[in-house]
Amino acid sequence: MSDRVEPVRSLRIAMVVPPWYELPPPGYGGLEQVCAALIDALVARGHDVTLFGAGARTGTLARFVASMPRPDEERIGQILPEMAHLARVDQMLSADAFDVVHDHTTAGPVFATRRPVPTVATVHNRPTGELADILADADPAVGLVAISHAQRRLRPELPWIDTVHNGLVRGMPTKSRPGTGPVLWLGRYVPDKGPDLAVHACRAAGLPLVLAGKCNETIEQEYLRDVIGPMAGPDVTVLRNIDRATTQRLLLEARCLVMPIRWEEPFGMVMLEAMATGTPVVALNRGAVPELVNPGETGLICDDPVDLATALREVAAIDPAACAEHVRRHFSADRMAEGYERVYHRWARDGRAGQLHPELTPVAHR
Template sequence: MVVPPWLSVPPPGYGGVEQTVAGLVDALVDRGQAVTVFGAGEHHGTGASFVSTVPTLQYDRLGESLPELAHLARVDDLIGPADFDVVHDHTTIGPLLAGRRAVPTVATVHGNPVGEYGTVLGYTDHGVGLVAISHAQRRLNPRLPWVGTVHNALDLPGIPHKSAPAAEGPVLWLARFSPDKGPDIAIRAARAAGLPLVLAGKCNEPAERRYYHEVIRPLLDDDVTLVLDADRRAALRLLVEARCLIMPIQWEEPFGMVMLEAMATGTPVVALHRGAVPELVRPGVTGLVCERADELPGALRAAIDLDPAACVAHVAERFSTARMAAGYEEVYRRFITAPAVPGGAREPARVAVR
């Protein structure tokens, strides 16, 4: 299991990829698989073996290409067919380089496969199989060598949840400060609904800080409580206390782990109909999905009528880490037994999507 060199697994705060990988690794170990995680730093919190390619996490160099390239080069020096049956890569540029490995590689695409990222993925060797995290993501670039679709998942034990709707709780927006995440729309929607808003944002990268100061800060007033860079424990507490989570996304969100986290705490989701939202939220049961921003205020008020227990049950049934692990096991089996094609590449396996 190859993870990016930026954060630990699991991460202490923001880090959807690392949180997902941690749950997947532990579920695979629970199912009897021998898993080795290749990452950075000295610490991890999974049941797998851990190999570090560099002593310190590279988060302060996030956005540079060389740290990830060096990490992947070291990984390639350390793996071989005598030790591993399959490599599962979660890095950004790993799929472009993995075709030269002697061990079959599947790579999960965690971002939107369009633009420059789509160009990189378009040159993926057909000996590397790409896995989508939602059907919506896969539809954005159907020509890529996809070998399966497996939804992300959440490890429910240890996540607190409410037993009754938080009628006096605020609306919660929990994301990174970016126009794609619509914090400005969240402020206007909560204000129009006459409800208090907690704006809990990741704001530690230059682009995030610039967007916050230039666009969001002028919109703040007494009806908005600001929380910057909350760690995971604080984020879960905010979710439990909220009447609902608002997701006014302005892009084709490939998944959205925060929606699972909200529903796992019993908090319904109010979201715009974009990206993977329809695959995660069950309208009228675990949340309300709006076509337009002007529908959000009414949905924020109505969300209080949704049952927290139904939200928790939905995540347990549809998005458990055991289900995710079973999906990936199927991808691994189909892919490593797929017939070879001329030139040493592997024919992309036809894997049933989940």
């Protein structure tokens, strides 16, 4: 048997993202950050990628087609804006233009059967409750991809076809010695993300804390006002809606990232961002945390919130270089692209040829 490795066939991929943010996102946007990294890795590997999103332009290497002139951040999570976006996108999909559609929206798996091109759909949220009902109603012809084994275990009976971990682009600055700044919490200001637990743990450990969270939706604003705001003090700094540059600076300065989550987190990109800069993670043992953090090497995992304070004190012994190497080795954008190549080739139709659909108007890159 020959050991020769066959070259990967170049694919024409339609990448469909929600209409809430441009890619890459200027601030909050874990899904958008993942998609931007995946697109550029796929293009670098020789694939032809067309991004269907919202806005005037893209910072990715993909050809860009907009369903609306501006992102609809004000209505994030609402079903009608997403359905309108999908309806416009589906009208522009041609069987002669693409080999596979990669859908990252919530409602996409239900509507994908109308498309003339096979669809792979990544599930970015927790597949329970109403979302589980939507996914259970998806046609088996739509291939569902999980972003972690923990996410998949929540509803193992769904028609999953693979699990592909999210990846991060290379090139993030990495500190050479442990950070001496405050403990850092990053996330949405909601109870599931546990910013209140972060405050209690840091005060028990005698360590300062920076809370830097997304706060646009009503539920986030009310939680920040009613629960977190009264907890602020000289030892707890509260920030809202910071940009990427500020996020990176805080991560480089931080003693560690704290993830005291109360829910089954499907992934947790912020943990990758932290470890990539050399910042270890202290987290509760929920969701995908054990798949991302290597205890004792890249962070510490606690089973009970009362143990967080001790972990926050002990985590300073972790080597920043080991954290960054862990992300480079296991969670790179290129490794993510390899995983999706495997999925695409299994799901795409073979032997089609064609040109870009004439209705698709490319938009210039940044």
